[in-house]
Amino acid sequence: MSKKIHKPITGLFPLSAVLVTAQSGDIRPNIITIAWTGVMNSIPPVVYVGVNPLRYSNHLIAEAGEYVINIPSADQVPAVDYCGLVSGRDVDKFEATGFTPVPAEHVQAPLIAECPVNIECKVRQVLHLESHDVFIADVLAVHYNEEVLDEKGRPDYQKIKPYGYCLGEYYGISDKLGSQGFSRKLKHRIDE
Template sequence: MSRKSLPLSKVYGLLEPGPVVLVTTFHRGRSNIMTMSWHTMMEFEPPLVGCVISNRNYSFGLLKASRECVINIPTVEIAEKVVGCGNTSGENIDKFKLFNLTPKSAAHVGAPIIIECYANLECRVIDTKMVTKYCFFVVEVIKAWIDPAVKNPHTIHHLGDGNFMVAGEKIKLKSKMK
């Protein structure tokens, strides 16, 4: 089997960690939506998620100050809005209005839930030890919501350079893990 060298800048597309999500934050009367694909599950119970949010993003300061967010999981039906949010800064505009997304008050955090997303995870920052060096926040999911009407969500996954993959096909294999 032959092999070809892959540029290191392309490794991300091989290891992408999961669906592209919309992170909502809120601080001092301002909410924002940020598109994020650099996240990873760290623990099952309580659910812990590691999130990389660049210190160049407006949401970085909002999350650092409020220590709360909602991770909203969209489906392919709103993919263009998801990419639009990722290509726009919320520092001077309201992305909810610009992209016609509906905010709803969360139960336990100040950041809003996005109704158009099939799942919403209310989170609190529990560890900031790696924020200064890596912009890596560890959040704990304290409340999870899901739209029961969405039976087979087709999530989008970023592969780099404007390329995405749509996931949604399920297979069942014998496994000892639950």
């Protein structure tokens, strides 16, 4: 098997494509599309978003010290893409997309009602890198739309319909490949 070397890039994929809402003071809330997001710690739960300082939401998050990560479903890709193409300086993205702002429990930034999952975040630290500010935040609350929960009240990912962002394109995540720990049942095959 041969490999071809490329110049360094952020070559991790798929990335989560999320909608981050931010609001500071009396300024109308904004929505920004973010692919640079993830988990940093489990206990306590800590997440992050990376936002270019030139983006309108950067100063909203910096001033307020909080944000909401809204996880959209695959059928919302056109609105997610749109929110990444226009600036909140010029466009009310809630009005333009038809998304409904819903008050959060702990932060000023609203939840997006139509997104099946919403994560309220309080910034604990900002890491200023060359191209992006990384807003590291404690998770204050997680909201699920009732219709995406299974009979035991757990998130059902088939109903949430998450998707990934890969090198400028959106891809669905559809096939279950296994469950955590399933490789132990296959151990004899792996060791051979």
